[in-house]
Amino acid sequence: MYVVLSFLSRIAAAVGATLIVPTLLAVALGEWRMASCFATVSAATLLGSFPGLRLSVPSEVRPSQAMVVSSLGWLLAAFIGSLPYHLSGYMSLLDAYFESMAGFTTTGMTLFSNLESLPRSLLFWRAFTQWLGGAGVILFLLLFVVPGGVGVWRLYLAEAREERLTVRAWDTVKNIWAIYAGYTAACAALLVAVGIDPFEAVCHSFTVLSTGGFSTRTASIEAFNNPAAEVVLVAFMIIGGTNFLVHSLLVRREFRRALSNTELRAMLVILAASSALISVDLLRTYDPLTSVRLAVFQAASIMTTTGYTTIDINLLPSLSQAVLLVLMVVGGSLCSTAGAVKVARITVLAKASYREVLKAILPSSAVKPLKIGGKVLELDDALRVAGFFFAYMLMASIATLIVAAEGHSLAAALSAVLSAQGNVGPAYISLFSLGPTAKATLIALMWAGRLELMPVLVLFTTRAWRELA
Numbered sequence: 001m002y003v004v005l006s007f008l009s010r011i012a013a014a015v016g017a018t019l020i021v022p023t024l025l026a027v028a029l030g031e032w033r034m035a036s037c038f039a040t041v042s043a044a045t046l047l048g049s050f051p052g053l054r055l056s057v058p059s060e061v062r063p064s065q066a067m068v069v070s071s072l073g074w075l076l077a078a079f080i081g082s083l084p085y086h087l088s089g090y091m092s093l094l095d096a097y098f099e100s101m102a103g104f105t106t107t108g109m110t111l112f113s114n115l116e117s118l119p120r121s122l123l124f125w126r127a128f129t130q131w132l133g134g135a136g137v138i139l140f141l142l143l144f145v146v147p148g149g150v151g152v153w154r155l156y157l158a159e160a161r162e163e164r165l166t167v168r169a170w171d172t173v174k175n176i177w178a179i180y181a182g183y184t185a186a187c188a189a190l191l192v193a194v195g196i197d198p199f200e201a202v203c204h205s206f207t208v209l210s211t212g213g214f215s216t217r218t219a220s221i222e223a224f225n226n227p228a229a230e231v232v233l234v235a236f237m238i239i240g241g242t243n244f245l246v247h248s249l250l251v252r253r254e255f256r257r258a259l260s261n262t263e264l265r266a267m268l269v270i271l272a273a274s275s276a277l278i279s280v281d282l283l284r285t286y287d288p289l290t291s292v293r294l295a296v297f298q299a300a301s302i303m304t305t306t307g308y309t310t311i312d313i314n315l316l317p318s319l320s321q322a323v324l325l326v327l328m329v330v331g332g333s334l335c336s337t338a339g340a341v342k343v344a345r346i347t348v349l350a351k352a353s354y355r356e357v358l359k360a361i362l363p364s365s366a367v368k369p370l371k372i373g374g375k376v377l378e379l380d381d382a383l384r385v386a387g388f389f390f391a392y393m394l395m396a397s398i399a400t401l402i403v404a405a406e407g408h409s410l411a412a413a414l415s416a417v418l419s420a421q422g423n424v425g426p427a428y429i430s431l432f433s434l435g436p437t438a439k440a441t442l443i444a445l446m447w448a449g450r451l452e453l454m455p456v457l458v459l460f461t462t463r464a465w466r467e468l469a
Contacts, residue, residue, distance in 0.1 A: 002055050003061065003065050003069075004065060004068055004069055004072065005052050005055060006052060006053075006055035006056065007069040007073070008052065008069065008072060008073060008076055009049040009050075009051070009052020009053050009055065010049070010052075010053065011069075011073045011076055011077060012045055012048065012049040012052070012076055012077075012080060013045070013046055013049040013050075013053060015045065015076075015077050015080045015081065015132075016041070016042050016043075016044075016045030016046040016049065016080065017042070017046065018128065018132060019038050019039075019041055019042035019045070019080075019084070019125075020038075020042055021124075021128065022034070022038045022084070022121045022122075022124050022125040022128065023035055023038035023039045023042060025120070025121045025124055026038055026119070026121035029119070029120055029121060031119045031120070031121050033088060033119075034084070034088060034119045034121045034122055035121070037083075037084045037087045037088045038084055038121070038125070040087065041080065041083040041084055041087065045080050064458065064463070066455075067454070067455040067458040067459075068455075068458065068459060070451060070455045071447075071451060071455045071456050071458070071459050072459075074101075074104060074105070074447055074450065074451065075447065077104050077133075078097060078100045078101040078103075078104050078105075078447075079097065079100070081100035081103060081104060081125075081129050082096040082097040082099065082100035082101075083096070084122065084125060085099055085100065085122070088119075088122065090112075090118070090122070091111065091112075094436060094439060094440070095111045095439070097443060098111055098439050098442070098443055099111055099112070099126070100129065101443045101446050101447060102214075102425075102446060103126055103129030103130050103133060103212070103214065104129050104130070104132065104133035104450075105133055105339075105423050105446040105447060105449065105450035106130050106133050106134050106207075106210045106211055106212035106213070106305070106337060106339065106423050106450070107212070107213075107307070107339075107419075107420060107423045107424065107425055107446045107449075107450075108130075108207075108212050108213025108214055108306070108307030108308075108423075108424065108425025108426075109307075109419065109420060109425050109427070109431060109442065109446070110126075110214065110425075110431070111431055111432070112218075113218070113432065114218055115215065115216060115217060115218045116216075116217065116218060120199060123203060123216050124199075124202075124203060126203075126214045127202075127203035127204070127206040127207050127212075127214055127216075128206060130206055130207045130210045130212030130213075130214050131184065131206035131207070131209070131210050131212075133210060133212065133450070134180070134209060134210025134211065134212060134240070134337040135176060135177060135180050135210070135337065175244075175248055176244050179244060179247045179248065179251065180209060183209050183236065183239055183240075183247075184205045184206065184209045185205075187204075187205035187208060187209060187232065187236045188201045188202050188204075188205035189201075190232045191204060191205060191229060191232055191233075194226060194228035194229050194232060195226060195228070195229070196224065196226065196229055199216075200216045200217075203215075203216050204216070204233070205236075207306075208233050208236045208237055208240060208306060208308070209236060209239070209240045209337065210240065210337050211237060211240040211241055211304045211305050211306040211307075211332065211336075211337045211338045211339070211423075212306065212307070212337075212425075213301070213305075213306045213307025213308050213424075213425040213426075215308065220308050220309045220310070221233060221297070221308045221309065221310050222309060222310045222311060227293065230293070230297055230310060233297075233308060234296060234297055234300045234301075237300050237301060237304045237306045237308070238267075238268075238271075238300060238304060240304060240306065240332075240336065240337045240338065241267070241303065241304030241305070241306075241331075241332030241333060241336050241337070241338040242264060242267070242332070242333050242336055243261065243263060243264065243333040243334055243335045243336050244335050244336060245261070245335055246258045246261050246264055246333075249261075262344075262347065262372060263333050263334065263342075263343050263344045263347065264333065266343050266344075266346075266347050267303070267332065267333055267343045270303065270327075270330060270343065271299055271300060271303055274295075274299040274303065274323050274326075274327055275292070275295045275296045275299040275300075276295075277295075277319065277320075277323050278291075278294070278295035278298065278299055278316075278319075278320045278323055278324075279291045279292050279295040279296075281295075281316075281317050281319040281320045281323075282294055282295060282316075282317070282320065284317070285317070293310075294310060294311055295320075297309075297310050298310070298311065298313065298316075298320075298324060299323070299324070299327065302324045302327045302328055302424060302426070303327040303330060303331065303332065304331075304332045304338050305328075305331050305332060305338045305339040305340055305422055305423050305424045305425075306338075306424075306425075307419075307424050307425025307426055309426055313426050313428070314428055321428060324426075325414075325415060325418065325428075328340060328415075328418040328419055328422045328424050329341055329418060329422065330342075330343060330346050331343065331422055338423075339421075339422045339423030339424065339449055339450065340421075340422035340423070340424070340449070341388075341389060341392060341422075344372070345385045345388065345389060347372060348370075348372060348377065348381075348382060348385045349385060349386065349389060351370055351371075351372065352370055352382055352385075352386070355368075355370055370382060388452070388453065388454075391453050391457070392421070392453060395421065395445070395448065395453065396414075396417050396418060396421055396445075399417045399420075399421070399441050399442075399444075399445055400413045400414045400417045401413075402437065402438070402441045403416055403417060403434075403438045403441055403442070405437075406434070406435045406437060406438050408429060408433070408438075411428065412427075412428050412429040413429070415427040415428040415429060416428075416429045416431075416434075416438075416442060417441075417442070417445060420442040420445040420446050420449065421445040421446070421448065421449040422449055423446060423449050423450055
């Protein structure tokens, strides 16, 4: 158990340290009440974590320990991050925890009804939590808090990332953060270049690369009415939703390997098809150019699980709403900041289903092995994908019934559940109409979805806790 406490103390200290940034910003802006809130939470967190920091870090981390640390780490980070919202008087503790969990899990759901009235330092903190959450609290811990080579890879895997960019896990962590920070800076610069206020450009660069979707405006990106900014944001939403392995190849100028990535190609095909369907559906209401503009932005935003909008999605025609609902399940790429099931898993399920159809009508000798990207997929890997999808949909089904029990329609409840579990944001329901039970359910879904279920499910096994004893 001391292993878990040791790592959790370091996570708490890391989050406490990040609160120094909005504290300094609040002081610079003269927002003294917010400066006091941020400073108080930061100091209390750093002091409270000090005893745990004295515990030694083990040379090896068991899988069960990594899963528990990852799961509890997100809960702890979200709690610490919620305190400025609550102590400043803007939210109840439950609503503040909802907002913070949405931030750290890059979900983008918000319970603030008027963002323009909030202090800028608080808006910055909202965006900053998504930027931190995008690459993962555990990755932040590994890079800045824990020395290299300390059971790094198991914690990395527990953060729902499945591919190595380099041979050494520690190099992988550093590469991810370098790529992530570089893209963030580039996005901020481009947004300023197309006319976005520098402060808002920085905040949106945080939330677009993390595919988080928090905006500084209540009406989201629609409030800017800036086509050039929309083009920039669509590009970086796709970048955020793309496998970091692809970005690593691009950095090394291995363009052919990067562009031949099966998952990237599948993601772009699905995005193009979805945009086309929505565009055609919108032609009954809008001119062709506006239809394409709205369709591409909404499709890219929902599929990459960013959650920005340039139109109230509740006003879209039924077909468009249905397409977006499907995209909430599909999501972006593995080893990216996007959430949901992920394109690679959907591809495996689709190919496996097609193979089963062929087996039913052709001799077994005529059916080829299941291949993804030219590689034969092992049975265990296919079963793991199927098991994940079953658990994902089972969890969504149960949660939908819980939310619907508050009096919401099944369709509205399902959209909220899929959006929360997929870490998307927008839904066909007013979040302000949710009761405490529904809010708590969505908080749990955001948490489980961000960790791709497994580390959370491990918490409910007796074996994991026996190993920790």
